[in-house]
Amino acid sequence: MTKRRVLGTVATLFMVLAGAAAAREAPAAESGVTFTKDVLPILQRSCQGCHRPGAIAPMSLVTYEEVRPWARSVKRNVETREMPPWYVDRRIGIQDFKDDPSLTDAEIATIAAWVDAGSPRGNPADAPPPVEFPSPHEWQIGEPDLIVSLPEPYLLPAEGPDEFPNVYADPGLTTDRYIKAVEVKPDANSLEVVHHIVTTMTEFDEDLAKGNFLNEYAVGKNGDIFDDNTGRLMKAGTKIRFGMHLHPYGEEIPVMVHVGLKLYPEGFVPKYQLVSQHMGDDDDLLIPAGEKGVRTDGYTMLTRPAVVTAFQPHLHTRGQAQCIEAIIPQTDAEGNVLLQAPGTSPAPLMRQMTLNCVPQWRFNWHLVYNYAEEAAPVFPPGTVIHISTWHDNSDTLRVNPDPRNNVVYGQRTIDEMSFAWVSYYYIDEEEYKARLAAQNARTSNDQ
Numbered sequence: 358m359t360k361r362r363v364l365g366t367v368a369t370l371f372m373v374l375a376g377a378a379a380a381r382e383a384p385a386a387e388s389g390v391t392f393t394k395d396v397l398p399i400l401q402r403s404c405q406g407c408h409r410p411g412a413i414a415p416m417s418l419v420t421y422e423e424v425r426p427w428a429r430s431v432k433r434n435v436e437t438r439e440m441p442p443w444y445v446d447r448r449i450g451i452q453d454f455k456d457d458p459s460l461t462d463a464e465i466a467t468i469a470a471w472v473d474a475g476s477p478r479g480n481p482a483d484a485p486p487p488v489e490f491p492s493p494h495e496w497q498i499g500e501p502d503l504i505v506s507l508p509e510p511y512l513l514p515a516e517g518p519d520e521f522p523n524v525y526a527d528p529g530l531t532t533d534r535y536i537k538a539v540e541v542k543p544d545a546n547s548l549e550v551v552h553h554i555v556t557t558m559t560e561f562d563e564d565l566a567k568g569n570f571l572n573e574y575a576v577g578k579n580g581d582i583f584d585d586n587t588g589r590l591m592k593a594g595t596k597i598r599f600g601m602h603l604h605p606y607g608e609e610i611p612v613m614v615h616v617g618l619k620l621y622p623e624g625f626v627p628k629y630q631l632v633s634q635h636m637g638d639d640d641d642l643l644i645p646a647g648e649k650g651v652r653t654d655g656y657t658m659l660t661r662p663a664v665v666t667a668f669q670p671h672l673h674t675r676g677q678a679q680c681i682e683a684i685i686p687q688t689d690a691e692g693n694v695l696l697q698a699p700g701t702s703p704a705p706l707m708r709q710m711t712l713n714c715v716p717q718w719r720f721n722w723h724l725v726y727n728y729a730e731e732a733a734p735v736f737p738p739g740t741v742i743h744i745s746t747w748h749d750n751s752d753t754l755r756v757n758p759d760p761r762n763n764v765v766y767g768q769r770t771i772d773e774m775s776f777a778w779v780s781y782y783y784i785d786e787e788e789y790k791a792r793l794a795a796q797n798a799r800t801s802n803d804q
């Protein structure tokens with residue numbers, strides 16, 4: 358083949374490719390995807406909670422003028438599913454969540470088509486009314502019975518790296534109480550610098566880190582109001598730990614944060630007692646310098662019939678991935694766990710069910726994956742919750758503080774952790790059988 362012919366072929370190829378690209382874009386232009394009609398409703402639902410003036414995201418995505426310069430970046434971030442922050446694997450496990458901000462494939466295609474068509478504004482009359490965001494001064498859970506604040510403002514400098522302070526506060530409880538609703542709220546001056554906050558209750562001061570989970574705050578999320586007759590126990594003498602992720606914003610800020618609690622009356626014990634506990638911890642965790650894909654496993658048994666309601670991976674900077682699965686004893690059709698008579702065989706097999714995986718952990722985002730009511734799985738007693746965690750201590754991990762060091766288990770951000778907060782409550786035998794029957798009916802309908 359002569360040089361000229363090669364060039365000619367390449368040129369033809371370019372024309373074909375250009376033609377194909379034009380053909381790909383044509384339907385977008387023809388389909389008339391516009392900002393006001395198609396894109397704005399998506400941004401309102403899934404982005405503006407954080408991307409609005411005064412909130413944590415770096416830019417506002419409220420008006421056309423604000424979004425237009427970010428169009429390409431928006432396309433890239435939604436196509437890679439970097440935004441909105443929601444990092445659960447969509448191909449495996451439970452997919453039905455409360456408050457799921459993630460986009461459908463169709464919504465991503467709509468945004469991409471809009472950008473490819475040159476980001477047209479469209480008819481202003483097509484725009485949905487602007488969303489009214491809750492005032493930072495109002496409690497979304499209603500007026501709390503108890504407000505616990507940082508003992509004093511935490512002074513965040515104008516500039517510098519993100520900070521991760523843990524601050525303790527004493528709610529002054531003298532009797533055990535059950536929490537009906539909880540909300541974490543930074544003062545208006547602190548909204549722009551609070552990336553997220555995880556509050557925990559430290560019931561036993563000898564082991565502060567393993568207290569009971571209270572609430573997770575990220576901008577765009579309201580408080581947690583538990584279902585009827587469901588509560589989280591707060592023991593007398595408990596302290597609250599505010600684990601904060603703060604992001605300097607060019608101005609020194611005295612950060613002030615409160616947690617508001619609505620409580621059941623004194624002495625009242627709700628039927629469902631919601632517990633969130635560490636599962637998967639490995640105190641002997643060792644991640645050798647330079648290694649990637651270092652796996653840790655932890656196993657916890659649910660000793661009574663249980664409903665699992667939420668999963669929240671908790672790793673530090675070198676976190677790579679995490680999965681939660683249940684290993685379930687064999688049961689009869691009613692849900693009774695099969696027990697062998699002595700001397701009989703074979704021993705029953707167990708069943709495996711993956712609840713969720715987070716294939717690529719992002720240290721920046723501590724997200725709680727709360728299952729929708731009907732999707733929260735019911736398990737027989739003896740079910741083992743297995744947390745598998747992978748860490749990356751290689752130099753290919755951009756956020757690795759130092760790949761030359763072995764890393765061990767510990768509290769500091771430069772140490773590591775390998776657990777998940779898993780939320781569950783126990784139910785009685787009768788309710789277990791009724792719920793299991795309903796769950797089995799739903800899964801057989803799905804198939």
Ligand code: HEC
Nearest residue numbers: 403404407413414415430431434440441442575576577721
């Ligand atoms: C929970 C809060 C939150 C939600 C919801 C959210 N974002 Fe973001 N977004 C952020 C934060 C914070 C950043 C800054 C980077 C970081 O911290 O990860 C960011 C960064 C971005 C960036 C990159 C900006 C840059 O500097 O390059 C784009 C683009 C973006 N978001 C678009 C979106 C879109 C589009 C949606 C909705 C489909 C969305 N975001 C939903 C909080 C959010």
